[in-house]
Amino acid sequence: MASRRHKKIVIVMGPTGCGKTKLSLDLASRFFPSSEIINADKIQVYRGLAITTNKIPPSDRRQIPHHLLGDFESSDSHPELTPSDFRLSASSLISQIHSRxxxxxxxxxxxxxIYGLLAKAFDPDSDVFTDSDSxxxxxxxxxxCxxxxxxxxxxxxxxxxxxxDEMMEAGMFEELEEFFGGGESDPVSxxxxxRAIGVPEFRRYFERKARGDWTRxxxxxxxxxxxEAVRAIKDNTCQLAKRQLTKIIRLRDSAGWDLKRVDATAALRAAMAGRTAELWERQVVEPSRNIVKRFLMGE
Structure with missing residues (x-):
């Protein structure tokens, strides 16, 4: 089976909050142990704000190697990672992983x-998701796959x-307070x-706090x-999910990429109701395992 995996890659995609990270860990740790995960979240590639950016902590990674997760500095002295940069870095990692x-x-x-990495003909000067002429x-x-x-x-x-709400309870507010108080936040750049959701939404709050407005x-x-800041975070997170879904549909319909859709609606609804993970296993993990197995076996 290992020999058939050569030059093959698996891509787990979907809107924020859909369970991509959990599914990738389930697949890599339980069914395909000879796997390594490459992060393709454009904010999680940067070091810092672990709670705000919802990075999976090392203790939860189930000993699966993770790459490009908090590997880059975010400052004026370090340029922003572009799709072209990601294409270069991820391609190198894919070669190394295949060599193992x-x-x-x-x-x-x-x-x-994802598009920048996978498209055979990639033009870094055009955005196929916003430019209808591209x-x-x-x-x-x-x-x-x-x-x-x-x-x-x-x-x-x-x-x-x-x-x-759970992220705020887990320390997101305190993390942002340290971020703004430490002079790391530059509204100009x-x-x-x-651009991490949470930073622009809380900027005015912490600016007013620094001026002593709350005392007055x-x-x-x-x-x-x-x-108000928390409501804005919720609204902007939902808007982000909608934009991500629009791009996914464009990759399916316009590019014709063969996206295997797995519906996690019932599993997510059950999780919010505090019920068991049975639906996640039956409706998300098992179909995904079968899809990847057929792909790696060349069926």
Whole structure:
């Protein structure tokens, strides 16, 4: 089986919050142990703001090698990672992983990164997702197995709102407070971690706090500003998911990429209700395992 994996890659894609990370870990740790994961999230590639950017901590990675996850600095002295940069870095990693006779699993919500990596003819000066005049490339550089984890918009929006609350409880506010207090946030650059959802939404709050506005205005004004920032994070996260879905559909319909859709709606709904993970196993993990197995075996 290992010999048949040569030059093949698996891509787990989908909107933010759909369960891409969990699925990639289930596949790599339980069914395809000769796998290594390459992050394709354009914000998670940067070091810092682990909670805000929802990076999976090392303790939860199940000893699966992860690449391009928090590997790059985000500052004015370090240029922003572009799709071309990702193409170069990820291609090199794929070659190394193949040389170890392992299977690369590309995981992330940045479809511009995924397209930049996989399109055989890639033009770094055009954006096929925003420029209707740009021709999208149908040919792929690798033999690819695409798993598209899909969730109904209504269920996903409810889950994303809950996830923001959980992230705040896990220390996201304190992390952002340190980020702004340490002078790491530069509103002018708007690059790297500056674009992480949570940073622009809380910028005004922390600027007012630094000016001492809360001392003058009182606890009510501070609480209102906090709640406004949290609402903006929830709204912008849902908007991000919608944009990601639009790009995925363009890759399927315009590029003709063979995306194997796996519906995680019922599993996510069950998880929010506190029920067992049976639906996740039956409706997401098992179909995905079968798809990848057939692909790697050449069926």
């Amino acid at each position: 006779r392992n299977t690369p699993i590309i995981v992330g919500g940045s479809n511009s990164f 021709a999208i490339c149908k040919a792929l550089r690798y033999s690819c 695409f798993i598209w984890v899909d969730v109904s918009p209504a269920v996903l929006s409810e889950y994303l709102a809950r996830r923001v 708007g690059r790297g971690l500056q 205005d009182g606890d009510v004004a501070e609480r209102e500003a906090y709640e």
